[in-house]
Amino acid sequence: MPDFTPMSLFQEVSSELLQGPSPGVLGRVQKCRQGVSALEESLETDLQVLSRIRKSVRSIYTSGLSFVEAQESFVEALQALGSNQLSTNNHELTTGFLNLSVLSRELGALFSNMIHNLNSILSFPVDSLLRGDLKDGRMELRKQADKSWKECEIRMTKKARSGGSRAESDSAEDADKEKKLFQLHLCEYLLRLGELQVKQGPDFLECLIKAFHAQRNFFQDGLNATQSLLPFIEKLSSSLHTIHQTQDDDLKQLSDVRDNLQKQLQIENKEDLLNRKDSGYSLHQHQGDKQHGTEKSGFLYKKSEGCVPVSITLLIL
Numbered sequence: 001m002p003d004f005t006p007m008s009l010f011q012e013v014s015s016e017l018l019q020g021p022s023p024g025v026l027g028r029v030q031k032c033r034q035g036v037s038a039l040e041e042s043l044e045t046d047l048q049v050l051s052r053i054r055k056s057v058r059s060i061y062t063s064g065l066s067f068v069e070a071q072e073s074f075v076e077a078l079q080a081l082g083s084n085q086l087s088t089n090n091h092e093l094t095t096g097f098l099n100l101s102v103l104s105r106e107l108g109a110l111f112s113n114m115i116h117n118l119n120s121i122l123s124f125p126v127d128s129l130l131r132g133d134l135k136d137g138r139m140e141l142r143k144q145a146d147k148s149w150k151e152c153e154i155r156m157t158k159k160a161r162s163g164g165s166r167a168e169s170d171s172a173e174d175a176d177k178e179k180k181l182f183q184l185h186l187c188e189y190l191l192r193l194g195e196l197q198v199k200q201g202p203d204f205l206e207c208l209i210k211a212f213h214a215q216r217n218f219f220q221d222g223l224n225a226t227q228s229l230l231p232f233i234e235k236l237s238s239s240l241h242t243i244h245q246t247q248d249d250d251l252k253q254l255s256d257v258r259d260n261l262q263k264q265l266q267i268e269n270k271e272d273l274l275n276r277k278d279s280g281y282s283l284h285q286h287q288g289d290k291q292h293g294t295e296k297s298g299f300l301y302k303k304s305e306g307c308v309p310v311s312i313t314l315l316i317l
Contacts, residue, residue, distance in 0.1 A: 007190055033149055036186075039193055040142075046200045047130065054126040057119065064115035071108035075101045092239045099232060106225050114218035121210045129199055138192050145189035148182040 082097030155178065 007194065036145075036190065036193070039197070043193060043196050043200065050126050050129055050200065050204075054123065054130065057122045057126065061115055061119040061123075064111070068108055068112045068115070071104060071111070075105045075108065078104065090243070092236065092243060096236045096240075099229065103225060103229050107222055110218050110221050110225070114214055117214040118211050121207055121214060125199070125204055125207050129196070129204075138189075138196070141185070141189040141192050144185040148185040151178065152182045 078097050078101035082094050082101065085094040085097060
């Protein structure tokens with residue numbers, strides 16, 4: 001028998017159940033049950049991935065708001081720098097800081113709009129898929145379907161053992177009712193799984209496409225904003241080269257003046273040091289007749305027990 005999806009296989013089994021039991025119908029019913037279980041397992045795995053996506057979207061939104069706040073502080077700082085440059089009468093620098101602050105604020109507003117759009121586009125569908133009440137409703141349908149599976153398999157097994165004849169206690173009307181009840185429960189459960197499959201697949205992918213357009217609009221608008229400022233930036237770059245060269249010349253002149261002052265101070269310090277060496281004791285000025293000298297050498301004698309004569313040199317002031 002060729003491979004079918006659980007829905008198409010169920011349709012095949014349902015048609016055979018309505019027509020009457022056949023030798024291979026029990027095997028096809030069991031195969032349909034396996035296919036439904038595989039589909040359910042796949043959808044549960046997707047829900048776990050969607051839970052990670054929801055966590056990532058929240059993290060992106062939170063960090064995006066922090067970025068917008070930091071961007072606003074950056075804009076205010078640029079405006080302060082531009083205002084401070086007014087005192088130097090340097091209009092090129094003032095205009096440059098202020099224009100770039102305007103651009104940064106515009107880009108920040110575009111980014112903030114994109115972040116809010118992404119959050120609204122992605123968070124709502126993911127939250128709706130992960131709602132607990134939807135899972136509870138699906139689990140209730142699964143219980144009914146599992147019960148119908150078991151009853152159907154038990155009934156088919158009994159009929160297969162009895163050669164396809166009906167039990168005395170079962171009428172044809174009761175058997176047909178049980179078949180239809182089994183089909184109803186299975187249809188309800190498969191319908192819920194199919195809806196979930198659509199929401200997790202095509203519907204969520206459409207949300208991602210909307211998110212793509214939101215990001216594309218952000219980059220496109222940001223590019224247009226930067227392109228509009230490009231002529232000013234090119235002119236400012238040329239002006240900055242001239243300003244930089246002028247300030248470098250001023251700094252070079254100041255550096256030369258500093259070097260000259262340092263050399264002069266070094267020469268004066270050397271002269272002061274030589275003068276101090278020549279003058280010797282400089283606390284008091286020399287007194288007396290300098291032509292007879294300022295030093296006298298000899299022996300100082302003083303009557304004192306236990307002392308010996310000491311040779312000294314007197315500095316005459």
